[in-house]
Amino acid sequence: MGKTTGCFTCILVVGVVLAVLGAVMFPVVKYLIHSEVVQQTMLENGTMGYGLWQDPPADVSMQFWVWNLTNPAEVKKGKKPFLVQRGPYTYRESMPKQNITPNNNGTVSYVTEKSYVLDLNNSIGDPHKDRFTTINIPLMTFAHKITVMDLPAFLKPLLLDLLRIEDAFPSHTVHEMIWGYPDELVKLAYENGLAPFPEFGVFVNRNNSNDGLFNVYSGVNQENTDKINHISRWKGQSELSFWSTAESNMINGTDGSYNQPFFDKKKPLYVFSSDICRSIIAVYEKETSVRDMPTWRYVGPPEAFANATAYPPNVGFCTPNASYCLPSGLLNVSNCQFGAPIVMSLPHFLYCDPKEVIDLVIGLTPNKEEHQTFFDVEPMTGGPLNVAKRLQINVVIQPYENIPDISKVAKFFLPIIWLNESAHITVDGADELKTNVETPILLTTIGKWSVLGFGSLLVILSIIVLTALWIRKPQDSQVDNSINDGDISTATPNGNPTSDRSQLIR
Structure with a gap:
């Protein structure tokens, strides 16, 4: 029981870390995408935008x-x-x-x-x-x-x-x-x-x-x-x-x-x-x-x-x-x-x-x-x-x-x-635009949602399992107490139970 609780507690911590990381990725990724698109659309020789501007495909x-x-x-x-x-x-x-x-x-x-x-x-x-x-x-x-x-x-x-x-x-x-x-x-x-x-x-x-x-x-x-x-x-x-x-x-x-x-x-x-x-x-x-x-x-x-x-x-x-x-x-x-x-x-x-x-x-x-x-x-x-x-x-x-x-x-x-x-x-121009803009944005979008989603899933599963273990623990304790503190009965030859104390008296 203790090992199971510890394991899912660790999973819960990992899930929280991933969920927080995923949430933080949203503004960070947005900023990085914005900066990269701005850099690539400047009219400076070597950027994607310069090529599209100089001779549109x-x-x-x-x-x-x-x-x-x-x-x-x-x-x-x-x-x-x-x-x-x-x-x-x-x-x-x-x-x-x-x-x-x-x-x-x-x-x-x-x-x-x-x-x-x-x-x-x-x-x-x-x-x-x-x-x-x-x-x-x-x-x-x-x-x-x-x-x-x-x-x-x-x-x-x-x-x-x-x-x-x-x-x-x-x-x-x-x-x-x-x-x-x-x-x-x-x-x-x-x-x-x-x-x-x-x-x-x-x-x-x-x-x-x-x-x-x-x-x-x-x-x-x-x-x-x-x-x-x-x-x-x-x-x-x-x-x-x-x-x-x-x-x-x-x-x-x-x-x-x-x-x-x-x-x-x-x-x-x-x-x-x-x-x-x-x-x-x-x-x-x-x-x-x-x-x-x-x-x-x-x-x-x-x-x-x-x-x-x-x-x-x-x-x-x-x-x-x-x-x-x-x-x-x-x-x-x-x-x-x-x-x-x-x-x-x-x-x-x-x-x-x-x-x-x-x-x-x-x-x-x-x-x-x-x-x-x-x-x-x-x-x-x-x-x-x-x-x-x-x-x-x-x-x-x-x-x-x-x-x-x-x-x-x-x-x-x-x-x-x-x-x-x-x-x-043109088809080639559209493919270039997708490669340089849409594909990286799609991958980063999938990445941030995946991290957030996987972390959230781990948190939810961990909470469910730990809650179930917590609910089950008191019941198990009651069973153990009844075994340790209650009367231990044995069966008589005629099938009726009798206590050990009565056997000792006889």
Whole structure:
């Protein structure tokens, strides 16, 4: 009995020690995991995060859909445009960061070199052969500039003469509209310093190029790791100059290719887009999964492009002032698009004002699942594992009396092209992330729960056994006393018991 009690007492002590050790492991392991993830996500050569940031292991593509205007003759007379979507025309995209330079102030500088290669296998049609009809964007641009700009005396009549003979609704191949084509108006403007390139295209000179020098926080030797990869400067500037308020001109967040670790569902995600020259907010929507890894989906909310009436903080995006606010869902980017009357929206005018935007054209069917922008983020490391950045390029259409082809058009916003820049982590990239992050976390989680669970089990079993032994001990003592102190009886020959004392007397 004594040996059994001692044995289970020792087991109880061991169980208590293991249970306490397991409980202590929870905050210790959490701290160690946090420290290791921070170290591995810093933008320093040799870390896991640096490799994912420098050249993301993802399948990246750019898809274009064009809007074919089927009734240009009627539009010239003031009728609604009837539009038919064509595409997608898909390009494989490469976007490695180059000229990476660490700075003494805790930032790193780089440019992202983007290149595009046509992927006919994932395209509907051939952009070199397929043609579509739309507005003559250079014509609308210089019709607008003649009205609002003080041009040199010799240049204005030359531009007007060209505008009057230009076809307001020409047809071009998809390739020409995206990557550029010769245009007399643009050539004349370029020669006089009014256009950046001698050709026109919505992505002209964008292949094998970059969108400027970025400076971002590296997280190295910095207490605040929430700013890893957040933009400090773009093209040497810490703020923008396109908008009318200081808040709107702030450069917030990252470039969308990499985020800080340890996401908080309650906090929004900010992404700066050079395409629209501003930062966009994204908010948590739901839990998702990418290649068997849990992720959180962040989406651009309706108020991102809402006008100042619907969402007052957006008043700064009304340019040149609040009197020039566009309807909800549209963003005037003419200031960062060389004065062209370009407005951006989500595809199919998603979240746009129905009466002032969507109902003025025929053929668009906005759908949240197909047309919203989203980021599926691994919350521990902040890695974007599945991304779809979607935008639509539109032109402001309005009549100009001096130009016959457009003197009678109605005022509306004409969709030209919408695009989807998507990135999905590769199998190898997902395996690397699992090996470096998920597997160690899983093993340490199993370890701390195992130690706590095994220790607790030993404590419970030991207490049960020791309690049973304690309850049984008094009963055994009573039996022993009855044997030692009670009468010892023997049987008589006739089977009746008799005491030893009676036998002695006889």
